[in-house]
Amino acid sequence: MILRCPVYPQFKTEIDDLGIHFLHIRSKHQDAMPLIMTHDWPSSIVEFLETIDPLINSTAHGGTSKDASHIVLPSLAGYGFSDKTRFPARSYHQGTGCSRQGQR
Numbered sequence: 001m002i003l004r005c006p007v008y009p010q011f012k013t014e015i016d017d018l019g020i021h022f023l024h025i026r027s028k029h030q031d032a033m034p035l036i037m038t039h040d041w042p043s044s045i046v047e048f049l050e051t052i053d054p055l056i057n058s059t060a061h062g063g064t065s066k067d068a069s070h071i072v073l074p075s076l077a078g079y080g081f082s083d084k085t086r087f088p089a090r091s092y093h094q095g096t097g098c099s100r101q102g103q104r
Contacts, residue, residue, distance in 0.1 A: 008052070012081065021081035022074040027056040032068035044080055045073040 008023045023045060026032070035055065037048050053060075058067035075082040 010081075018077050018085060019081075019083040020074055020077070022072055025052055025056055025071045025073075027058075027068040027070050029058070029065040029068035031065065032056070032070045034072070035069040036072045036074070038074060039076060039079070041076070045075055048073055 008025050010021065010023055012019050012021050014020070037045075037051075039045055039047055052071060054063075055069045055071055058069075059065055078084045
């Protein structure tokens with residue numbers, strides 16, 4: 001089976017001294033609602049690939065433009081192209097604090 005992986009805009013930013021990789025996909029609908037989707041352990045953002053098009057192109061999937069979202073999909077520390085944590089005591093909950101900082 002061939003995995004079909006569309007090309008989406010990818011970025012990397014630094015939060016709490018960690019390089020965090022994320023996808024940022026904007027809807028064609030200007031009034032789309034921002035949506036951050038985070039994966040859990042041991043998953044990855046690949047789990048969300050099939051949900052992207054219905055969320056950004058809601059009108060093509062039976063919805064209205066008000067149903068559309070601009071999406072940010074961050075990779076947790078140690079996953080994808082995000083840096084591995086340098087602190088063994090850093091927990092998932094501390095990573096959630098990173099997510100809140102990334103929303104600013």
